[in-house]
Amino acid sequence: MPRTPMTQLSPADQVRLRALRRMKAVALGALVFMAVVFVVAFWLQERQPWLSYVRAAAEGGMVGALADWFAVTALFRRPLGLPIPHTAIIPSRKDEIGRSLGEFVETNFLEASVVRTKLSSTAIALRAGEWLRQAPHAERVATEGAAVATAVLNALSDDDVRDLITDLAREHLVSPEWGPPAGVWLGKIVEADAHHGAVDLAVDSIATWLDANAVAFHGLISRRLPSWVPKLAHRFVDETAYNEALRFVHAVQADRQHPARLAVDGYLTRLAYNLQHDPVTRAKLENAKSTLFDSPRVGALAAEAWNTAKAGLLTALADPESGLRRRATQALQEIGARLTTDDGLQRRVDTWVADAAVFLVDRYRHDIASIITDTVERWDPAETTEKIELMVGRDLQYIRLNGTFVGALAGLAIFAIAHALIPGV
Template sequence: MSRTPMALLSPADQERLRSLRRMKAVALGALLFMAVLFVVSFWLESRHPWLGYVRAAAEGGMVGALADWFAVTALFRRPLGLPIPHTAIIPNRKDEIGRTLGEFVETNFLAADVVRDKLSRTALSQRLGEWLRVPAHAERVTAEASTAATAVLHALSDDDVQGLIADLAREHLIEPDWAPTAGGWLQRIVEADAHRSAVDLAVDSIGSWLDSNAAAFQGLISRRLPSWVPRLAHRFVDETAYAEAVKFVRAVQADPRHPARLAIDGYLARLADGLQHDPAMRSRLEGAKTSLFDSPRVGELAAQLWNTAKSGLLTALADPRSGLRVRASQAVAEIGDRLATEPALQARVDGWVTDAAVFLVDRYRHDIASIITDTVEKWDPAETTEKIELMVGRDLQYIRLNGTVVGALAGLAIYAVAHALIPGV
């Protein structure tokens, strides 16, 4: 039956082929048995009239076996190679069968209501959660994800990634005009007095530094005095400068309306206005930004950061005991635990999955079903016949066997009824 060598068939197909051959042998054996029984009974019927019933049964069995052999064979090929009409149905109507099968699947299995009904009765998220909450399963998911991420990182070209980063930076950071946006933000910060905390922090930091670094003022000013000024004056000048600095900082800390604070407020307000409306200031900011990003040092730093991040990721992904892998496994297990125990979350996730599946089926069900049609159309007619016969041929041989039995019973019944109703037969 099979044109494909046994060694090229899958183990499952090899077993199907053996079963098909056994059933063909059984069906043929039943036909031969009926033929032998017919010859013997026909030969001895004149001496033993009761063998007429055996002959009739054998004759009917042969007719039934031959008729069903013809019917089964006609599905797959021409019986005895004869060009009989309406035979070799599967190879001759292969494409039509594929289209019909695709339409059947599309109509009865890929309908939105069928998919929604099936998924609504399936606790998808709960089952997934029960599986993911098991630590071994969470580690398996993490390991598979790590393998995939490692493959992606190895596949990425460093030059391509750096080029992509540079293109994205230029598109989203360099080409846009920063000045108006920065000026607008700064204006809102000043108007809301949100900069006060930053000014307080700066003043407090200066005050703390002065308290801890009085010695730094020794010689800070006096070394610039003429050499003929007495040493005592040098010390007096330095101490006075330090005392005035401390006094100034304390005054700024104590007075919210100190002129220094007001000067800072005025400067920030002017800066915000200039960034939004002064072309010269905006041009200086954009020039500084472009010079910064176009600096070779910045490019080298970006390349170093990518190489360091990539190396670190690869090392962490390869080590099952790394912090990244451990935390990822814990996160997956926690997600599984929530999915398994929180009905509200289950309902949301099931709803998302169902809606997504229904949308995909509704939108692409014809394309999905066309896979069947296109695949069958590409099959060779002989290959199609072989595949289908391997799948259903064994069951069809039972039709031949049943035809033999039913034919024998029918022949016996007809012969008995004829003898009973027609005198002299």
């Protein structure tokens, strides 16, 4: 019987312990009953010859009960404390049993064909879709995902993230030369006349500003004239400059082939070529790029952007009513709905799951099975014995009970056959 106090057992183990004790009492009662019957029949068989059959049955019952008691007890401990060989099998061979169990699981369960066959017969995508399309389930997945994301964000070191962002930016943005790809990109824009919209926007903006800011031209040029020039001439010069500027801008607006527009086209064309082929232009761009990214202000802005983004994400993840959480829930429901209606998507998902499971089993089957072996090796032998006895001991007591009755029938049959065939018995 297990030595662990009842107060230290789980409710389920307490139920198993009571059932085990009850079956042990029943099996022991059957043995005692056979012993009592044997004594009575042995004492009275001279006066009542038919009791010899009862004696033989009781004798066989006792032998069967004692043999099965010995066999069951030998699994868990040494019968009567005697150092009999091949007893106390579980505590003495615990580690070997764990290794055998691990090998059995690895060989018969963690095998690629077994896993693929089982997964192929299971509509994983369909079942997942039917479960996920329900709002409570989608909300649950979103909540669990938010908890995981929050834990990951909190575990991240801000300094490490900033260093990673810096390294990635330097590797993918700063280190590559910008000139040739920028020149190719600009050349394609000019060839497709895609820059005309930007030119129109710039010209329109200048015209709007000029229309609304005529006063700004007062003194813009005249203040540079000699002091002896009359004030009337100052005003004339300023008004003339303003009107000419306004006339020029309106002319550029109206004429798609204006020389100023053509000059812009030519400048952009030359710039695109120089960015690809002129070392001086390319060097200027690289210097400007390095100056920009090496600026402490840019680094501070990057750190501030990360801190702001992290705080915003944590706030959104913590609020079940946030837009992020709601959109995540809706997206999960939509995925679930697609999984239940799209046969092609179901086949792809089922194939992905099966391939991933087979890959993991092929690569890590021994490591997975070793969990069983390592866990059993760490168990205390006495505690292991008690746990196993609690799990299967009640059924083993049925073996004792069955052995009692089978032994009784065998003893009766052997005695009856011997009495019938052997004279004088």
